[in-house]
Amino acid sequence: MEKYRDYTAVDFLNDESFLKWLTNPGQTENDFWHDFIQKHPYKKAEIKEATVVFKLFHSNEEKLDLNETYELWTRIQREAKVSTRTVFLKFMKYAAILLLVFLSGGVTYYFIQHPEKPYYFELAETVPPAGKEARIILADGSEVSLEKQISEISYSTNGRQLIVNNDTINQQSGTQKEQINKVIIPYGKKSMIVLSDGTKVWLNAGSQLIYPSVFVNKTRQVMLIGEAYFDVAKNPDKPFIVRASDMYVHVVGTRFDISAYPEDKMIQTVLEEGKVNLTYSGKGILKEEYVVEMVPNQKFELDISTGQAKSQMVDVSKYVSWKDGMLEFDKVDLIRALKQVERYYNIRIRLANPMIGLYKLSGKLDLKDEPEEVLNVIKLTVPIDWQKKSNGDFVILGK
Amino acid sequence: MHTVENKSDERLLWTRFLKGDNQVLSLIYLQHSNSLFDYGCRFTNDKDLVKDCIQEVFCSLMRTRHNLSETDNIRLYLLKSLKRKIISELKKHNSQTRILTDQDYPFDLHWSENMDEQLNDLDEEKRQLLTDAMQSLTERQKEAIYLRFNRGLEYEEISFLLNLNYQSSRALIHRAIEKLRQIIHVPNKKINQYLFCILHKRSEPVFEHEN
Known part of the structure; x- marks a missing residue:
């Protein structure tokens, strides 16, 4: 703290810790600089001046909305798959020649390859950060930690305010675009979130939910890794869509549970009430899309590795009791x-x-x-x- | 979000990616997609072009993984690749409007949202001075300022992206800061205070301990 005593506004702006406080403050920076200002009130003017210059230079940012973020990622994945396939085909060409050589020598040769496997990933942390804090990541990248074992988060209808365990947090929503928020719940914790449209989401341990603070697009879309129970607020004009790994769940207003933990290699949906349509893409070369209409008390399971689906009628309470x-x-x-x-x-x-x-x-x-x-x-x-x-x-x- | 802890997180992700774990790439993508998109949009208005280039950057990241080292700074690597890609695309398509070179390309640095409106409350002379000062910045100066104040990069990282040495990139930013500071820092304290107040209205409670 000593070195800052003779700092001018320009020196402050050259300082990494000061700049971090202005751009991306963490707890350390906030504590340090608040403390510094309190102990050195005569530095206030210089710090103010530095802040003003910073504000003049700091410009508004273009952001990708949830859809664009997802779309772009899907394109990257697809491109990656195509390029491995061409590599594989090239490899096969040489392998075929080799095989001919071997065959002519009277030797048979076997090999196994998995051309589809290598590039598969999801748009989120597939490995939930065990042992880490539960937290919300706001649109501007700042993080709010959820200290409780079972956290409650609720959004105001305009999305500008959120209440986290009784603390109110304001967030800017100046632009037309969707501001993406993300909740990460590690193993051993749970959370209940009320989204800006009134939809309630119970997020189970080791799960993540990505959603906009306000739903401005034609559909309400969220992304889920792990398990959640949804109680969707009715709005026929704006269908609610949950994206989970290989599957979309298209909802009108209903209560259901989705479990899509990456390590389970299967997605399970259980419908308690209302109506949902599931869309999933099959495996194999054609990758055709299947649509399934679910009825209450139905359970639908999709095996991610084989693409096999099965459904049966169940007692729903057994699948959603975790939230209680x-x-x-x-x-x-x-x-x-x-x-x-x-x-x-x-x-x-x-x-x-x-x-x-x-x-x-x-x-x-x-x-x-x-x-x-x-x-x-x-x-x-x-x-x-x-x-x-x-x-x-x-x-x-x-x- | 670049605390020490996050930096080590970032390193861990990078190491896992280099070892062949593709699952973490989605996380790297999520962490950086918005900053990459914003940086890209500073070079061109063509948002689709920026997206195409981001796609290409991540695809080539997967292809060239074996050439990368664990000590690489992911964020810097991505920003640099994106910039190189966009400029080479712009060279291909926009050659008739303006001749681009690796050191001469436009860079957009605009006032923040509502800044114009807020500056309207200011006296005419001062506002003009500030606008002039902003407009007189060179394109490279704008980029350096952007990297410093929007992306929060360190001077060494900025030098790397601008192909300059440490001293020059520091000087670029320093001159720009001085210029603005001189306009704001006038004997007339009232204006200074006033300017501060209006600029600070929208921000986080940075000075909450103030009386």
């Missing part, structure tokens, strides 16, 4: 149930023997308890035992 701190299972593979427990408590559970994972589990788990208690409850229904390792990991043993 409960997990309900009805003949679910133990491995899937444990995966949900892992996410909820942000712990690691390993199986001593992979076969254990195939036990079917039914029943209710109250997630307000400690993970140990939850495992003890599971122990009552399937023949397993568990141990806690010194590093905090749990190991499930067969009996």
